[in-house]
Amino acid sequence: MFSRIACAVYNVMDALAPPLPLHEEFSHHWTAIKNFYTNKRSACQLPVELTDIPDHLNQMVCILEQEEGEGETGNGCPCMEYFLQQKILEAMCGLAKADSPTGFKQHVISFASRILSSVKFDLLPHASVWSAVQKLTMMCGEQLASPYEKEEMDFIFFLCNRLMEDPYLFNHFICDTSRRFPQKIRTRQSGSAHQVDLECSKHSTAEAEAPKIDVPLVQSLITFLNSPDHDISSKGNDCLVKCAAAFDEKTVNILVQQTDFCSKIVTFIVSQYHEVQKHCNLQDINDVDFFSVHTGENSGSDVQLSPGKRQILSFVRWVSFFDNLVGAQPQLGESLTMFFTDLFLKSEINAELSDLENNDKILFTTKLISLCIRSIASESLILSFGIFLVGNCKDPELPGCVGHFLKQLLVDRCHEAKLSSQVKLATLQLFEDLLQKPSKEVFESLVLSNLTGRRYYDYLFVEKHAHFSDDEVSCQRKSLYEEFDVSPGSSPVSRTFAPSSIHKILNCFLLLLPDELKSCEESEDSAYDVYIKDAHRQFQQCLLLCDDWNWPNDLCSEYEEVESEVSETSDSETEADATCSFFYEGSFLDMLFCKLENMLQQPYELNLQVTSLISRLALFPHPNLHEYLLNPLIPLVPTARSLFTVLLKLAEDIQIAVQDTQNLKKKLELTRKILLTDEEGCNSFEESNALEAIIVLEEFCKELAAIAFVKYHTSS
Template sequence: HGIEFQWHWTAIMKFYTDRNSNSKKPIELTGLAGRLEEMSKILEQEEAELGSENMGPCMEHFLQHKMLEQMSALSRADTPPGIKKCVLVFTTRLLSNSKQVLLPQMGIYTAVQKLIGLCGEVLAAPTEREEAGFLNIVCQKIRADPSILTCFLPTVHEERHRSSIPNGKQPDGSCGDTSALSFPLLRACLTLMESADSDVSTLAAECLILCMSNLGDEVAHYVIAKSNMCSSVILHLVKLYCAIPHTLKAADIDEAVTSWSADTVTSSGSADHQVLAPGKRKLLCFFKWLGFTDTLVELSNAIVGAELGKTFLEDFLQGPLFDDFTKAESEESFLFITSLVTTCLRNLNSKDLVATVGSFLLGEQKGSSASPKDMLLERGRDPNASPQLVLTTLQAFEELLQRPSKEILDSLLLSHLVGRNYQSDVAAEAFDFSDDDQEGLCNRVGKANMSDFEISPGSSPVSRTFAPAQIHRILNCFLMLLPDEIKSCEETDSGYDAYISDAHRQYQDMLAVTDGWEWPSEPVREEPPSAEDDQSSDSQPEADSLHHGYYEGPFLSMLLDRIENMHRQPYDVNLLVTSLISRLALFAHPNLHEYLLNPLLPLAPGARSLFTALLKVVEEIQVAVHGMENLKRKLMLTRNALLNDSGDDSALGDESSVLEAIIVLEEFCKELAAVAFVKYHAAA
């Protein structure tokens, strides 16, 4: 092997020393590519025979004579044209196939450094695919052994030495951004990420993720201070966002996301792009880059991740995205921007970015009196809003509550509930949770057989709010809210057990999410930490309209208004409203719990609760169905159509809306009772 290996190398060198060689010949006509490939095969065959524990004579000769160093020098001149591509392929193959630890070897890493410096020098270079493949294998080796990273990243010592050059002069050709000189691996990745070739940009993005996940804190601070990595990544996201045509509709987002998901699963490159119209393809490009940004934040060193999140907020969310929120005057444009934000939030995995988007949606923005939350609530509470607009608005809040934070709950709900002003002061003095004679709001619902609930409280409940003595009557309030004559199913076929099982699992999940939030076990009566929401433009008129002063806040107000109008709303809206409230009911904050799940709570004059809103809609439904022929049969037909995906209620015409509302209400009450029961058992 050794003689043949040396013969190939000698022939390569002879080409460069021979005066008769034509250096302008294409590489294909010189035989150089074939000789480099033969050298690769010899090294691989030698290692296969000797094993990775022992270094063979050919590899020793290769390292001793620093052949890769000489190859990298030939690549710089790219003479004959195409030798750079051949050397990149040779080096990628060497590093990829050899089990030897080669990168730390002096003759290897110095040559690799020089080759990295040749990558990404210009956009759309003929060798960019080979450059991306080469960078990728280098970064994979770094991931396998993070200590190798020191060979390719600047150290603080080097930077101090660089900054100590007399008069602060830099070498010719340099610019203010020293990352191009001292951090070629980062520069190459950032340049190749801009490639129009999706395979190249994807590989370069993977390289950047691998690099950033292996950084130590010292180098991470350097990246932030001395490179434009964070701003480059987010600037590209902004460019892709701004390229999305304004003519697209909210429905187009689903098609782009479906294509994005399929592309992620199949890794089929650009094949899926061809089925999309140009505008939707631009939308897909934006979502793909958002996915990359999300992964980069999630996997990077925490210092870099935090800076990326900050740049994401300032340069993207508070910039073009907020501008589009404020400029969305037509319903179609607001539908699109709201759907886009919801889809972004749904597809983010990084906790930092999820929290950043949540803060953006709920918080005040610089130079604006309104937050995105205010704009969403204004449209969601508009009685004249189209069902699609209401649905889209509710979906945005649903997504926020899928991965909630303490700040989200405080902003939307608790700042309006911790004062406990919804409770009657007079009645509260006499109100006792163990008083079974207390009729409250449930004096009309009667008593039911509760033997199925198997209630066995402990001797001392953890919380009398979550485990009240009159739990039977609380459950009765929900389960018997609908009169028998307008129920669609018998109690024996209620499906209640399934709700209990689901509620138990969901409550355990919610307790895990809220662990460490330090919520009290009993209701608190205190001034909210901030009264800003009460003074906002959309809440103050409502507060003024209530003589007794209590206002549940714009978010709860929107949900209760929707509950009271269930019989006038489409099925999809009712389903989402009840789903949102069921999720809120799972939270273990005592004020929120009693407001949503204690029908016996004495309310302040003029205040309403979830139960009073339910009572109101049930009373209006009873009036609406009065005298309706074959009511039970129509309810069964509607139930089958909605719950079992069989049957068709379209023949019911105008009656379908109120019949569907009854079915949703019936199931919603079972769900609320199940949540109250599960929380009772957990606290008893």
């Protein structure tokens, strides 16, 4: 109370007496603060708000701002010179360490933020200032959820923005002491040699010989990541990502090689995953999956989320932050991805996905990984997920041989009769999520490894049937320039993607089902052209994804190689062996074809997912994959099956299954209406499974025709 009266008297006297010069007034305020600590009668146990210290600090900032505004007088900046010479900020840091009186640390941090941000003179490079800022930075990360967390975060936020303007200043905030083993290093020069005295405990000799590198700014940001305050945590995320993008090569090397930065970040992700395991269940992940799809439609629905769902969303948010951090700096991202693969994917997820007993655990983990993949964008992290799940082997697969363990496990999981359809559906969705964000290595391992040799194509059939006029064979017998009369130097038409028999190809898909098995009439605007717009958009997106994959525009000409091998073989049986070699499409395509063949025995949702996955594959612009999936006219070796032959067999099975069905046309129309309008209640017909399979197959054929048509027009 007496201090407030004294302050009031001082203000009155200041109003009556002529004002002091700015530098004298500035020194007066600093002296008053020092006297507070030297006066034994000062009540340091009181909160700082009950003292004059906040007023003195505020006046000091105002004086520095006023002096800088009056800089045109030509008298220089004596207050600023005094501030730097007396090392005032550094002295304040020493007092703030003890936080006495309580709250002084908060005001010092605010004082430093205001000085550095409002004064136009660049103070940070000055030795006494950056030394003090370094100490303040270390203090900001000392305590999790400290009472001054907001002021600390504001100070770190300003500092990050300032350092991003001059990234070289990061080097001044790297020290070779750790907080756990503090060391004071004094260097003095004697003759031509440097002597270094290390003051540390006897037990820290090893640390003195190989001092641990510390980056207090980064350590403070990591502390803020763990803050229970969402705003503080999010601000820390943004700062860390921005700093990572601004780090130079030296700083990145220090972080990667001489600190535990990468392991700390990944360990934090792992700890969040453990929280998800403890507090979340299968219903939570189902609701979150729905929420993530519909979040754009109902942005306020997150208020109704339970703690378990919030925990899952929080984990996915941290994975997204990690993804941004990986993409911010390539070298740092590479190291982070390595730790992520080892500490999270291999150590945590591998055991959960490999579980063979607990269906709920399998389903939960599979859906969680799908959520993670959908939330990331950096190429290195996507590649890490892909290689972990399906490998990156380019060698052709052999039936019955286990290559990549997890890939085979996931494929077999789709076949496993004991597993629920939900597990199969989630596994297929995981494959589709990988294909939505593909990498070349993963795609070749999953799909192309058995197709690039074109062993599915029956060259012997072509030789025996000279009248056979397949477009690809014509392309092999004639040059592109002769076939299309294209002048040299212009872009030839892709014979694979734009065959002259496109109408025959389209009709193969559109006429697969007879009219009596179709659920709608063409006059109802339900022909394949309703899919063309979406197919065009998706194909353009797919072209962008594969733009730098260097895939050929046309099929590799292997016909001449096979023909030369056959010509050297006199025995006809050997000739047949050379040309009609065994073909295996690979475990992934084999699984998809088997799921297609079994559509009559599978739930509607599973059939939709299978056809969606195959449609996604058909969009990719690889000539062998396109030919294998979308050209029903090619001759196949006896051991091969293609997408069209599978569909043909399915259509035959459907006709047999519904041949005795009464009022088939009306039942199909009613089933279609129920499925498309999403009406409550399910189809109660005895043949409902077959009716739903017919409708899925009917729409699937239209979608395949639309994709083939779009690729034809894009390539012609």
